[in-house]
Amino acid sequence: MTRMFHHAVALVGLLAILPGVSWGQSASPSTGDAPAVAPAPLRYAAVIEDARRLVRMDQRERGYPGIAIAVSVDGETVWSEGFGYADLEHRVPMWPSVKFRVGSVSKSMTAAAVATLVEAGRLDLDVPIQRYVPSFPEKPQPITTRQLGGHLAGIRTYEGDENFIRDPYPSVVDALDIFRDDPLLHPPGTAFSYTSYGFNVISAVVEGASGQPFLDYMADAVFRPLGMRETVADWVTPIVAGRASYYVRNDAGQVVNAPFVNNSYKWAGGGFLSTTEDVLRFANAHLRDDYLSKASRKMLFTEQRTDAGEGVGYGFGWFIQQDDAGRRLLSHAGGSVGGTSLMIMQPETRVVVAGLINLTGANNEVVREVLGRFVDATSATSATTPH
Secondary structure (H helix, E strand, O other), X not given: OOOOOOOOOOOOOOHHHOOOOEEOOOOOHHHOOOOOOOOOOHHHHHHHHHHHHHHHHHHHHHOOOEEEEEEEXXXXXXXXXXXXXXXXXXXXXXXXXXXXEOOOHHHHHHHHHHHHHHHOOXXXXXXXXXXXXXXXXXXXXXXXXHHHHOOOOOOOOOOOOHHHOOOOOOOHHHHHHHOOOOOOOOOOOOOOOOOOHHHHHHHHHHHHHHOOOHHHHHHHHHHOOOOOOOOEEOOOOOOOOOEOOOEEEOOOOOEEEOOOOOHHHOHHHHOEEEOHHHHHHHHHHOOOOOOOOHHHHHHHHOOOEOOOOOEXXXXXXXXXXXXXXXXXXXXXXXXXXXXXXXXXXXXXXXXXXXXXEOEOOOOOHHHHHHHHHHHHHHHHHHHHOOO
16 A cells, blocks of 8 residues: 555554554564563662553553653663554554654754854854855845754744655755745744744754765764664655654544655754654763763753743753743654654753654653653652662
8 A cells, every 4th residue: 555645545443453562672673583671770660660551541542553652760771662553554563663753853953963063163153144054045134043943033934735845855955945035934033933944944054064964964973973873864765674654644533644755855853763762862962971061051951032031942952841840841842744752851850751653743741741750750769869
């Protein structure tokens, strides 16, 4: 059955009988080995079982095809599991090693590349972007990379069916043609307007500052240094081992195969494939001093403000929020054709959770609930541990 069309045959009733298949940490499915659950630290056994019940119930009740979820505490992966199916038609169970479309989590990855260039003295965040992308047309007011990274530049978001672009774009500069000549939504710095296209411009800035193609620099500066071996660009033609199948709901609410899209028009803002455990590796690198400097992390995690001083809840490629207890949360969610993602961490307890679902527009609140369970458990453990 082809997956190139919006209206594929519905998989009627299948989700109602999903067995809730779940696997613990395992070898790659390419090895053919049976999955084996890795022992988690004893102090988290109860919270892991509670979180497992929570996710299994959520997957069944909401009817999304599959979810992979992974949790780390203080840099150690304590739980990594898959539920449901990576491919419904072939009944391929979800593994922790499955590659999903992570959508806008790609923005945080791109922000890390920007930070490495700033640290190397090759990129100034506060000069007009034409220093690095001279082909981008000047607007009535100058735009800076910092404004792009905080969604303050006034670049527009998708219009019409632009989220379903099928045409290939040979370079990140070519992809700027989609919106480069359009007027800004507002003068730069005056308002927050979330847009993936702003990160398209950032990818061109990265090329200009680094002297390398954007995807090459991402591999050299982010993916390889952090051991993110399963994180790749979402090319549509190659065979990508472990790639999930993608699903959407049709107008009747049935799960069907997602339409064909070509994400080469937005690598930086939403075009990467990754796994939950690679996302954990990435997030945890931001809780240490051996990848980015404290100054770089402060740049990424400091809430940007409009010219009028209004906070926007966003740093540079990261959302800055608080939970109900007033604890800081650093996160990015992603929505793509056939994927819903969330990467979220609480830096003081050093708890990180990555949750990836192979369905457009899925409710991923369960990922935040899992974070809360582990943050509470970690806080309780810290409070009772002698110092």
